[in-house]
Structure formats: structure tokens, C-alpha cells
Amino acid sequence: FQHYQEIPRLADAHPKLSHIRYQYGTAGFRTLGSVLDSVLFRVGILAGLRSKKLDGKTIGVMVTASHNPEDDNGVKLVDPRGEMLEASWEAHASTLANAATTSDLIEAIEAIVRFAKIDLSKPARVVYGRDTRPSGPALVASLRDGLAAIRAEPRDAGIVTTPILHYLVRTINTKGTKDTYGDDSEEGYYEKLSGAFKRLVAGKQPLPPLIVDCANGVGADAISKISPQLGDSLKLIPHNTATSTPGALNNLCGADYVKTLQKLPPSLANHLKIGQRGCSFDGDADRLMYFYIDERNQFRMLDGDKIAALVAGFVVDLIKTAGLESDVKVGVVQTAYANGSSTKYLAERLPVRCVPTGVKHLHHAAERFDIGVYFEANGHGTVLFSTGTQETLAHHEPSTPAQSTALNHLLNLTQLINQSVGDAISDMLLVEVVLAHRLYSGLEWDSLYVDLPNRLVKVIVEDRHAFQTEDAERQLVSPKGLQGKIDDLVRRYDGGRSFVRPSGTEDVVRVYAEAAIKSQADELAFRVAGLVY
Numbered sequence: 186f187q188h189y190q191e192i193p194r195l196a197d198a199h200p201k202l203s204h205i206r207y208q209y210g211t212a213g214f215r216t217l218g219s220v221l222d223s224v225l226f227r228v229g230i231l232a233g234l235r236s237k238k239l240d241g242k243t244i245g246v247m248v249t250a251s252h253n254p255e256d257d258n259g260v261k262l263v264d265p266r267g268e269m270l271e272a273s274w275e276a277h278a279s280t281l282a283n284a285a286t287t288s289d290l291i292e293a294i295e296a297i298v299r300f301a302k303i304d305l306s307k308p309a310r311v312v313y314g315r316d317t318r319p320s321g322p323a324l325v326a327s328l329r330d331g332l333a334a335i336r337a338e339p340r341d342a343g344i345v346t347t348p349i350l351h352y353l354v355r356t357i358n359t360k361g362t363k364d365t366y367g368d369d370s371e372e373g374y375y376e377k378l379s380g381a382f383k384r385l386v387a388g389k390q391p392l393p394p395l396i397v398d399c400a401n402g403v404g405a406d407a408i409s410k411i412s413p414q415l416g417d418s419l420k421l422i423p424h425n426t427a428t429s430t431p432g433a434l435n436n437l438c439g440a441d442y443v444k445t446l447q448k449l450p451p452s453l454a455n456h457l458k459i460g461q462r463g464c465s466f467d468g469d470a471d472r473l474m475y476f477y478i479d480e481r482n483q484f485r486m487l488d489g490d491k492i493a494a495l496v497a498g499f500v501v502d503l504i505k506t507a508g509l510e511s512d513v514k515v516g517v518v519q520t521a522y523a524n525g526s527s528t529k530y531l532a533e534r535l536p537v538r539c540v541p542t543g544v545k546h547l548h549h550a551a552e553r554f555d556i557g558v559y560f561e562a563n564g565h566g567t568v569l570f571s572t573g574t575q576e577t578l579a580h581h582e583p584s585t586p587a588q589s590t591a592l593n594h595l596l597n598l599t600q601l602i603n604q605s606v607g608d609a610i611s612d613m614l615l616v617e618v619v620l621a622h623r624l625y626s627g628l629e630w631d632s633l634y635v636d637l638p639n640r641l642v643k644v645i646v647e648d649r650h651a652f653q654t655e656d657a658e659r660q661l662v663s664p665k666g667l668q669g670k671i672d673d674l675v676r677r678y679d680g681g682r683s684f685v686r687p688s689g690t691e692d693v694v695r696v697y698a699e700a701a702i703k704s705q706a707d708e709l710a711f712r713v714a715g716l717v718y
């Protein structure tokens with residue numbers, strides 16, 4: 186350990202606040218930006234250790250609090266293939282973050298080195314990025330101190346979307362190998378996506394312009410960079426691009442606002458014309474919501490479930506047309522939040538699996554299919570092509586021109602889609618491709634199925650850990666007896682469904698309910714909430 190003499194001095198400069206307990210959860214560490222200094226320093230050290238453990242492969246660190254308010258911030262680690270940090274290391278992250286003093290921290294580091302059998306002589310490489318939050322620069326400085334303390338080689342990706350950071354990690358680690366994933370630069374990302382998009386819509390009638398609500402976050406930068414590359418193939422009209430206006434981030438706009446309130450962001454009210462498509466990103470541009478205004482001037486939301494239905498249907502048809510139906514099985518992964526109508530629609534067409542909330546669960550389940558489509562209702566999702574499928578696509582000999590065209594489209598989709606993580610920009614382009622191919626407007630897309638009215642409420646309880654679930658969070662096993670009461674209530678509602686789960690990101694319990702009519706969905710949600718309270 187003698188090579189790391191800088192640790193004590195630097196650790197003393199980033200003392201832990203004694204009254205706070207940190208937890209590396211579904212979204213990494215996330216809380217008020219003002220209490221994260223020590224956490225960022227320690228995450229720097231952990232990222233270095235993770236890289237050493239993986240023989241010097243580059244690890245990613247993203248500083249963001251996504252759709253949360255501007256004063257929040259957070260940090261998460263990205264593993265070498267661009268995926269979430271391996272679950273077994275989440276505990277190491279929490280241990281380091283909670284070490285009370287510098288000497289406790291050093292002991293904790295030594296314990297991890299022993300436990301995970303880390304060879305400290307290996308190199309360490311870390312690429313990091315941040316969103317547009319005002320607390321970002323200071324937190325990145327703390328992170329850099331942590332990287333310096335563990336002697337990791339830093340690469341600054343600057344202000345980037347979360348999916349771009351994931352892309353960079355994957356491209357850096359596959360550079361010059363047969364698994365190469367693209368050029369390891371932000372420009373490489375824009376070129377890869379826009380190139381694939383243009384090939385996929387070549388010869389199609391360009392769609393009318395798309396309004397993009399950037400949530401006053403980093404997605405605004407990304408849109409301004411990719412727009413020129415898309416040229417005439419797609420016209421984007423960015424809104425909510427005020428990335429430096431204090432308090433604007435995610436405020437009355439963005440994907441979470443749209444999904445939670447099922448309303449048009451007020452800032453778009455005079456801009457979205459009847460029939461026109463619009464979409465919203467969240468603060469780090471990994472979630473996407475679509476919407477339009479119908480003929481009766483009603484706001485219509487097209488959420489992650491609608492995206493899954495649109496995309497899965499398209500991929501299945503391409504596989505059939507390419508003559509690959511018996512070789513490549515397409516499946517869909519959802520969570521309990523998926524609208525019942527979407528599950529019904531999808532299950533009539535292909536295998537559907539339900540897993541607990543959180544990207545890592547969806548991602549892993551999707552990897553089990555040859556092509557796995559996963560979307561959370563909140564708009565986070567992507568499509569994964571297994572290695573075997575990518576090889577099948579690369580070697581398949583089409584026997585008709587139609588087969589050849591479909592095969593090319595599939596190959597281009599593997600380029601367009603960010604397979605490391607859900608990506609608002611990549612998903613937006615994917616939706617636009619399908620709409621262009623299907624000649625769909627928002628209305629036709631919306632008509633694939635009719636959403637069941639639903640309601641989500643949060644309940645503040647004394648101890649949310651008392652709520653334990655099974656069956657992909659659809660059943661409560663504790664507190665004892667509660668599930669039976671919920672079942673009795675649900676039975677009284679036409680088309681009723683409801684479940685209760687503890688939040689992984691807030692100190693609350695969430696109650697979801699749906700029913701055949703809106704007033705009944707609301708009533709069911711509030712009555713179940715009444716049981717929980």
C-alpha cells in the first residue's frame with residue numbers, strides 16, 4: 186500500500202459528514218448535491234480499484250441525478266462493457282462511502298483489496314462525465330482527487346448524457362478488437378447514430394418536424410450537436426434548452442414531469458400543434474416520452490410501454506421478412522408498472538417477461554432473448570441483440586430482394602440502438618425510423634392499443650423496509666395479511682389491478698392501480714394507499 190501515500194492527505198480534505206448514511210442503490214448514490222463531496226472522492230478510489238480488478242479496463246463514472254431536482258446530484262459507476270456496476274460491488278461502494286474517518290476508510294480499502302483479491306500493481310483507467318447541474322464541477326474535482334489518490338489514469342468526457350458516457354466506456358474497452366463498438370469519442374457517437382438513422386430512412390418520405398423537450402438539461406447540447414448531422418432526414422425543434430438558468434433543470438418539463446402528471450409541459454403549450462409529435466427527455470437524457478395533441482385538443486402520452494409495442498412489432502416483422510423467424514427469437518421485458526393493455530397487446534405477439542423495477546433487472550432479462558426489447562413505462566429502455574444474433578445477421582444469405590432489405594435494416598438497427606443502456610436520443614431516432622417505415626402519425630401509433638386508466642401515488646410510511654415483495658414486485662409478502670386485503674379491494678373494480686412496492690430511490694412506498702375507467706383507477710389507488718398508511 187506504500188504507493189498510495191496521498192490517500193490520507195486527500196481523504197482528510199474530503200471528510201465524511203457524520204450524520205449521513207449513504208447507500209449505493211438502483212441509481213447509484215443519489216441525494217442533495219451539497220452532501221456528496223466525500224462520496225465522490227471515495228467513488229474515485231473505488232473506480233480505480235474496480236479497474237485494477239479488471240486488469241486495467243476502463244471504468245466509467247457518471248455524475249448526475251437524472252430527473253431529480255436541480256439541487257440533487259448523484260454518481261454511478263459503469264462497468265467495462267458499458268453496463269451498470271456489477272451488483273456484488275454495490276456493497277463495496279456503500280462501505281467506502283460510510284467509513285467514518287480517514288483511517289476507517291483506509292481499512293475499508295484494504296479490506297476490499299483483500300476480499301476481491303485486487304492486484305494493486307495493475308493499472309487503473311477511469312473515464313468520467315457529468316450533467317449540467319451547478320454542483321457538478323465541484324463534485325468532479327472531488328472525484329479527481331479520489332482518482333489521483335489511487336493513481337488512476339483519468340479521462341474527462343466533460344458534460345455528456347449518461348448514455349454517451351456508457352458508449353464511451355464500451356468503445357474505449359473494445360477499441361481495436363473484433364467487438365469494436367464505434368469510435369471512442371463524442372463525435373463518434375453522433376456519427377454512428379446519425380449514419381445508421383440516415384441509412385434506415387433513405388428513400389422514405391421525411392416526417393414532419395419533431396419537438397424535443399430537453400428538460401433544460403444536457404440533452405439540449407446533444408440535440409444541438411446531432412441535428413446538423415441528421416440534415417434533412419429529420420428536423421428537430423429543441424425546447425427547454427436553458428442549461429444555465431438556475432432552477433430550470435427538470436422544472437415543469439422533462440420525461441418525468443410528463444409521465445407523472447400525464448400533462449404537456451406548460452412551456453410547450455403554444456408550440457405543439459394538433460397532430461404534431463413531441464417528445465421529452467429527462468435531465469441526463471436516458472429516458473424518453475412521446476406525446477401529441479389529438480383532434481379534440483386532448484394531450485395524449487406515448488410512454489415506454491407504447492415505445493416497446495411499436496419497436497417490438499417492427500423488429501418482429503423485420504425478422505419475419507428477412508426469413509429468420511426460426512433462428513431469432515424476439516422477446517419483451519417489462520415491469521409491474523407496464524400498462525395492462527400493453528402487456529396484453531405484446532403477449533399476443535411474442536414472449537413477455539415481468540421483472541422487478543430497475544434497469545439492471547430489465548437488462549439482464551433482455552439478454553436472455555436473441556433480441557430482447559425492454560422498456561420501463563417511465564421511458565427508459567433499449568433493445569439488445571445477442572452476440573449469436575449479431576453473427577446470424579452478419580452471415581445470413583438473403584434469397585430475395587425483400588429479405589435483403591429487411592436484413593440491412595436489422596444490421597443498421599444494431600448500429601442505431603445504444604445497446605449498453607437506455608438512451609433518449611438513440612430511442613428517439615429508433616421511434617422516428619419505425620414511424621417513417623410504418624407511415625404512422627402519433628395517432629396511429631397510439632391506436633395500437635388503448636391504455637387502461639391508471640394512477641400512481643406515493644405514501645410516506647414509518648418504515649418502507651417493512652414492505653417486501655415477490656413475483657416481480659406484484660405481490661406483498663410482508664406486512665402479513667396486507668396482500669389479501671388488496672386482493673379483496675381489487676376484485677371489486679372492473680379491470681382492476683394494483684400493487685404496492687417500496688421505492689428504491691425515495692423514502693416512500695408506491696401504490697399503482699389501474700381500472701377500466703379513470704375515476705375507478707384513482708379510487709382504487711387511494712383505497713389501497715389507505716390500507717398501506
Ligand code: 16G
Nearest residue numbers: 211212542543544545688689690691
Ligand atoms: C431508478 C432506476 C429506474 C427505476 C427507478 C424507480 C436505474 C438506472 N434507474 O431511477 O430504472 O424506474 O429507479 O424508482 O436503474 P423507485 O424505486 O423510486 O420507484
Ligand code: ZN
Nearest residue numbers: 251467469471
Ligand atoms: Zn435519467
